[in-house]
Amino acid sequence: MKTSVVAFFLFFISVNLGAQIPLKSEGSIEGKVIEEESGKAVEFATVSVFTQKDSSLITGIVSDPQGVFSIKVPYGVYYLKIEFVTYEDKIISDVIISKGNKNVYLKKILLVSSTEELAEVVVQAERTQMQLTLDKKIYNVGKDLSNLGGSASDLLDNLPSVTVDVEGNVQLRGSTNVKVLIDGKPSGIVGLSSTDALRQMQGNLIERVEIVTNPSARYDAEGQAGIINIVLKKEKQKGVNGSFQLNSGIPHNHGASLNMNLRRDWLNLFVNYGVNYEQNPGSGGGLQKFFLQDTTYSTDVNRNHIRGGLSNNIRLGADFFLNKKNTITTSFLFRLSDEQNDTDLTYDDFDKVGNELGYTLRNDLESEIDKNLEFSLNYTKLFTREGHKLTADVQYQNNNEIEESDIVQYGGSNASNTIAELFQQVRNDEGEERLMIQSDYVQPFGSKTKLEMGFRSTFRDVKNIYKVAEKLTQQEEYYPLDTFSTDFEYNENVHALYVIISNEMDKFSWQAGLRSESTDINTAFNETGQTRNWNYTNLFPSAFLTYKLSRLNQLQLSYSRRINRPRFRELNPFSSFSDNRNFRVGNPELQPEFTNSYELGFLQNLEKSSLYYAFYHRHTTQLIQRVSLEPNENGERIRIPYNIGIRNAYGLEINATHDFTKWYRVSGNFNIYNQNTSGSAGDTISLSVQAFSFTSRISQVIKIKNLFDAQINVNYRAPEKETQGRRLAMTSVDIGLTRDIWSNNGTISLGVRDLFNSRKYQSVVELPTFYEETSWQWRRGPQVQVTLTYRLNQRKQRSRGDSNEFGGDSGF
Secondary structure: OHHHHHHHHHHHHHHHHHOOOOOOOEEEEEEEEEEOOOOOEOOOOEEEEEEOOOOOEEEEEEOOOOOEEEEEEEOEEEEEEEEOOOEOOEEEEEEEEEOOEOEEEEEEEEEOEOOOOOOOEEOOOOOOOEEEOOOOEEEEOOOOHHHOOOEHHHHHHOOOOEEEOOOOOEEEOOEOOEEEEEOOEOOOOOOOOHHHHHHHOEHHHEEEEEEEOOOOOOOOOEOOOEEEEEEEOOOOOOEEEEEEEEEEEEOOEEEEEEEEEEEOOOEEEEEEEEEEEEEEEEEEEEEEEEEOOOOEEEEEEEEEEEEEEEEEEEEEEEEEEOOOOEEEEEEEEEEEEEEEEEEEEEEEEEEOOOOEEEEEEEEEEEEEEEEEEEEEEEEEEEOOOOOOEEEEEEEEEEEEEEEEEEEEEEEEEEOOEEEEEEEEEEEEEEEEEEEEEEEEEEEEEOOOEEEEEEEEEEEEEEEEEEEEEEEOOOOOOOEEOHHHOEEEEEEEEEEEEEEEEEEEEOOEEEEEEEEEEEEEEEEEEOOOOEEEEEEEEEEEEEEEEEEEOOOOEEEEEEEEEEEEOOOHHHHOOOOOOOOOOEEEOOOOOOOOEEEEEEEEEEEEEOOOEEEEEEEEEEEEEEEEEEEEOOOOOOOOEEEEEEEEEEEEEEEEEEEEEEEOOOOEEEEEEEEEEEEEEEEEEOOOEEOOEEEEEEEEEEEEEEEEOOOEEEEEEEEEEOOEEEOOEEEOOEEEEEEEEEEEEOOOOEEEEEEEEOOOOOOOEEEEEEEOOEEEEEEEEOOOOOEEEEEEEEEEOOOOOOOOOOOOOOOOOOOO
């Protein structure tokens, strides 16, 4: 079935491309776009060419860093429309291209600053901060000084409303059910374990991050809290362009990256490459108290690790501009990481009066090799009418991850009197193949109405072979522990269709959509021969209504329905063995959870400030949550996911910015929410709680002319109740300094993350027979990073805004 679908898709592309005939009778239009007030060139201005007769869109381009553009068109009579954010549109009529007038030079085209409302409101003056569109928030992270030299995980943890928990899971507005995409699609660069992949991926390769808190029917229905889309860098300027970056830091974090492109009239070649070596020390510990039927004792737990190694990411691709209406883009991505991790885990047991009962040390030496490759093919066809477009995509991924551990456990009466008493080996072999086929079509009607429709099919196969073996002495042979070994297979096929219609009516604009997703999931436990199957079809409506209160203020009401399907690790009955007293296992009986999401947003623009308020509500049924079971008589604990019940979340999010002076700006984010959970696991474990909490972030940017720019970020997470305990508060401070060098072709930066060593994840677990206090740091101590950047045939991005390639949109 997969082969036939791919063959049909490729045939579809070849037929369309074969029908295109190159234009022979053509000329060119050239010009230079400049600011009227300053006389400076306007880079990346959009130049659109329309026929004078019927206003049909012919083609378009963007101006280069010197404001110059050159565009080829067939013989005819045209008018040009020149656009750039914060400027009034410029119309140039009666441009004639003929045999006797093949080349037209328009000389200087002056743009005047605009006082009209923008379709896209720049909330933060610097390009590196937030832009707000009607369906997403865009964070241009390229110049966020505190992110330089960091990983993708570090970058996300520094965004408003986004947090990364102690296990590396990404949270949005307090929820971990977030869909993370790369360039608008599920990607092999995230890999099988998104937490490890984001930690290993260099932030230098990322252009921007888009956050969609209430996705329309155009997007996958997966992800309760919304979608986080990571957009990688990709240049399209003509000629040879690029940037090179070197970074080095303490603790060991050394890397290099490049982003290059070569653009000709019909071809654009691009490459992104990043290599990084790091060694991150982490530590944590806690106090455990056990109140068992026949005994009471306590345990001091300490964990120290060094994680890291060498990781590589490379992406190669090409855009083929076959003619004015047809483009093919192909790309290949490969990620390889080789980690060596060393972990020491100790348990010091005491009786109820404080006498030491025993001491245990587990040393885990782990090697982890992760290989991910991805191939993508896109075809885009533009029709004569502006906005009329057809796209088709094929994407193939193959990911493999192998983890091998040698564990030695030492035991004794105390820390100074131990012997090796247990030797264990663990091998975890995970692999995934994924094929995605997608097509989207946009058809405008009149000047204000638009119809969108499309389909997506994904075919996903996952394997997980987990083997544990042990011996009691160094001289013995290892023998398998079948109780902890598993051979698990997971197959998931999802087929989706969607349709959206939208319209603008004076001050009102609206959009309504419906998405249908049919899901087929099969699991197999090869040791027992047990199989399970789930088949279900669900409808996911969405609706948006926007009202322009005034030229600078607007109100939007939105709704969408979401799904969170259990992942294969949540269904796999066993998934870890590094800690033989605490086990994280899966639950084969899990069912998907569903969320109805409502949001009311208000955008207010003042002379020197911008404010965005969002009131949101999420109602979730069949809520999935990992539950801690009571420890057994040996002190062993199991955490297992259940469908526990219902959760209602209410929240208010505020994004604000204010320019006090030309050299001092403050921006902030505040998200306050209440989560009311009502549920249980089985007949005995009650999991109801009403949790009130908030997160906040303040960013200050100071510009000292001719010296440096400085940025200070302060993040705070308030404490929060959980169904089986509570999470404690956390504060962190990041700073950055940057200075341009080499005639503004280079930049040197200094960044310090977690300046006061306060990014500590602390929590409390309270059960009838168990109590635990824990504190944990993935990285111990401040991280200092120096970064050097050189730009080849590029200028630093302008602060007035960002303009995509003609017709460009990051939509997915």
